[in-house]
Amino acid sequence: MSDHAVFILSAYLVVLVVLGGLTIASLSGRNKARRELTARGLERPREQRARASR
């Protein structure tokens, strides 16, 4: 039944593409948000920032 191999491999490929793509997108989204937050100097809560700048 190895003529069905193309379906099996396609199925696993889909898993890889969709879930792998989601993982990559999620990680890059997190990094982008964190970069933007750090760029604005906001990564620590306001009280900590106030204490740090004193």
Add this chain to the structure above:
Amino acid sequence: MSGFIALLARDLHLVWRRPGDVAVVLAFFVVATVLFPLGIGPETNLLARIAAGVLWCAALFASLLSLDRLFVADYEDGTLDLLLLAPWPLELAALAKCAAHWIVTGLPLAILAPFLGIAFGLDRSSLLALAATLLVGTPTLSLIGGLAAALTLGARRSGALLALLALPLCVPTLIFGAGAVETMAIGKNFTTHLAILGALALVALATTPWAMAAALRQAGE
């Protein structure tokens, strides 16, 4: 109860002043239904076979058409804020609006559909089943649609979003409504379907008013 009647009467009165709004929805129902034979072909066996599904789907879409305006006018002119402060429970007000929608949309559709069913070659018992199931099923559509309208009140692209939210939730009603007519067509009894449609309506009645009120309160804040 008097609050319910008062709100219902008010909404019906508003529609009475603009009967064109209702007429447009019914006209859409007719036009959309007629498209199917034009798209598929006039073969009577085929049409009779698909009639139940086509008419039920068209009724569903026609019901959705007028829904995005269900709460918008009240939202914009401040009536919603008044309703939030009123002594009646907001659930009752939401229910009144859905009742008005049904009287003005669902009920006429249930009456109109059998006439279109004739054009699809349905026999008399099927036409009866069609009318009966639409009568029992369209209140559910109004309730679910009302919920979707309340959830999308003030949202971007509310029309399309409303349809996206409402249609999956309407699937059980569609399945049993259209299924009932087909059961009649093959000669069996459709009372089970009707009973299930009734049960679906009761579930909608039990769950949607609370959810609508919660959504309306969020819109009012």
Add this chain to the structure above:
Amino acid sequence: MADLHFLANPARFRRFSQRVMPSLSFATGLAFLVGLYFALVQSPPDYQQGETVRIMFVHVPSAWLSMAGYALLAVLGASLLVWRHPLAALVARAAAPVGACFALVCLITGSLWGRPMWGTYWVWDARLTSMLLLFFLYLGHIALSRAYDDPDRGDRAAAILALIGAINLPIIKFSVDWWNTLHQPASVMKLGGPSIHPAILTPLLWMAGSLLLLFILLVLVRTETEIDRRRLEIAELSADQAA
């Protein structure tokens, strides 16, 4: 003021998330590789379905996870509406796309399984049709939560939708099951899928376990993103107000 209340839980969450993430990622990767080994190499072909049973090892866990994901959305929705838990909205926003992707994987792998089994890429099987409707419910949740300029409004509307959807899901499943038996095609097809044989169970559980770990990992990562984005929005809002 919004800043203070908002940060109480999310800061703790971020510390937890960053502590857990390295080992979680490692475990996920390892489990996935082991699962793949069992699924594609070690397990024998099923006597009924032959090699195509291997598709079940990704199709079934995806189904489980997409359904569990929606249950999670409902629980988070209740948590937001009833207890006003500040993180519930953000985790829901993070989890919905993950659940939707698992539903999509389930649908596509189901279709690929159907082709060698039944000869067509799409068949209106009760389970696939129910999964399609679940996918639409997910899309509705995702769209609704992002349809408002005020994200709180979107979060709470989506929470209501998740609760109503959760109540409806058994009803939808029941009606689709009924519809499917009514319209059963003439040839009687064994739609049950493989019976659980120990050799089948091992790869299935490994794949299910690794995909579950992936689900959790993705939700953690995306929640961190949502926290940061919400913080940015609050900052922009207060900057606008100060200006």
